Amino acid sequence: MTTTPARPRAAGRPGATSHAAIEQAAFGLFAERGFAGTTLDDIAAAVGVGRRTLFRYYRSKNDIPWGQFDRTLDDFRRILESTAPELPLWEAVHRGVVRFNEFPGDARPGHRERMELILGTPELQAHSALRYAEWRAVSAEHVADRLRLSPTDLLPTTVGHVSLALALAAYDAWMDDPSRSLAGLVDEAMRGLRTHLAS
Amino acid sequence: MTTTPARPRAAGRPGATSHAAIEQAAFGLFAERGFAGTTLDDIAAAVGVGRRTLFRYYRSKNDIPWGQFDRTLDDFRRILESTAPELPLWEAVHRGVVRFNEFPGDARPGHRERMELILGTPELQAHSALRYAEWRAVSAEHVADRLRLSPTDLLPTTVGHVSLALALAAYDAWMDDPSRSLAGLVDEAMRGLRTHLAS
DNA sequence: CACGCTATTGGCACCGGTGGTCATAACGAC
DNA sequence: GTCGTTATGACCACCGGTGCCAATAGCGTG
Numbered sequence A, B: 001m002t003t004t005p006a007r008p009r010a011a012g013r014p015g016a017t018s019h020a021a022i023e024q025a026a027f028g029l030f031a032e033r034g035f036a037g038t039t040l041d042d043i044a045a046a047v048g049v050g051r052r053t054l055f056r057y058y059r060s061k062n063d064i065p066w067g068q069f070d071r072t073l074d075d076f077r078r079i080l081e082s083t084a085p086e087l088p089l090w091e092a093v094h095r096g097v098v099r100f101n102e103f104p105g106d107a108r109p110g111h112r113e114r115m116e117l118i119l120g121t122p123e124l125q126a127h128s129a130l131r132y133a134e135w136r137a138v139s140a141e142h143v144a145d146r147l148r149l150s151p152t153d154l155l156p157t158t159v160g161h162v163s164l165a166l167a168l169a170a171y172d173a174w175m176d177d178p179s180r181s182l183a184g185l186v187d188e189a190m191r192g193l194r195t196h197l198a199s
Numbered sequence C: 001c002a003c004g005c006t007a008t009t010g011g012c013a014c015c016g017g018t019g020g021t022c023a024t025a026a027c028g029a030c
Numbered sequence D: 001g002t003c004g005t006t007a008t009g010a011c012c013a014c015c016g017g018t019g020c021c022a023a024t025a026g027c028g029t030g
Helices: A019-033 A040-047 A061-066 A069-081 A089-100 A105-120 A122-147 A154-176 A182-198 B019-033 B040-047 B051-057 B069-081 B089-100 B105-120 B122-147 B154-176 B182-198
Strands: none
Touching: A019 A040, A019 A061, A019 A105, A061 A105, A061 A122, A069 A089, A069 A122, A089 A122, A089 A154, A089 A182, A089 B182, A105 A122, A105 A154, A122 A154, A122 B122, A154 A182, A154 B154, A154 B182, A182 B089, A182 B154, A182 B182, B019 B040, B019 B051, B019 B105, B040 B051, B069 B089, B069 B122, B089 B122, B089 B154, B089 B182, B105 B122, B105 B154, B122 B154, B154 B182
16 A cells, blocks of 8 residues: 655665556556456566565555555645635536646556556456545545535535546546547536536 | 246246345345355355355345346336426436435335445445446436437436436435435435536 | 256366465664 | 564465356156
């Protein structure tokens, strides 16, 4: 879980590998043989490390494609906190989601490969639900903060679920058409929803 | 998968059990020892069949709590089809979701037990994502039909995701407060969302 | 009533992911 | 060099899931 620690000075035996090395080896194998077709033994061998050691870097095989998601969540939290407070709440959250999905050009291919793997593999789709729950909690907390409600109240959780819904709809569309911008699709999904509900 | 077949005349050897019997035994054990703490051997023993046989009634352990979900999906489809065509689309879908979540008083305790298990068990939360995808597809198809779009277009998938989002937010709230009506919570979530987005 | 037909059962072997334990290796500090 | 610390990797056991196949139990027929 803890990403490759950028410890000031290491105390004991140094790690035999790193998250980056594992992910690189793993993604290579996944691309070659598919996710299910790649065993942990394969990955361990490719990394040059014991199979048991992999579990000290990732909680499970399913966690490997998600990488260091906790960091990503911190980013999202920071983005939401930095939205202009004078914006209507819905728009603040929405812009946060959009910004969260803006990737610099060079990060895009890697991100796309990752998401294709995740969204195209049933085991991983299922596993993602747990990650999404953490993501929703972040938006729900933001909404609860601004409205002085509890994060478990109906409105904050609803906004959390709906924000995720828009992002996932955008991802679905992005999978169909890589040429579109992800952030643009999130925006379009929101416009579609508002129009849909406005009648 | 196929629910206990109501075959007109059986040809070969009769089944040794039924979906109902398996679910009953399984839910009993889950309540007693938890989902993870119950092995398939336990269930098989309780039902009085071989472990191997369980897999002919349910694809996996995770599928047992969901029961006959395909039937439920058919219900949902029928409910959507029977909504008044003069209603604005968003409202038709919304009412469909609300009706789908109205349970007759006597079905409620069982349904609640089932959903508590599902929503409270990480493995099952994850597995549910696959079920939700089928559910979303039903609403997306309905929207696509009425708008003469493809079910994979952005608006239909968005509506599918958002409808599910509202239902799940309602379930979250229902878990916190069993005294509320589920359908009422779906309705309240939708009202909250419309207000939220209207500013 | 015996016979064959047929669908279901259930045992068995096997794979892969996951978790526990423990001896051991490699480093920094003293 | 010794000690404390930390990560490693081997061994083991468990469980879910799958392919294979022989055994089985009703049914309809002759």
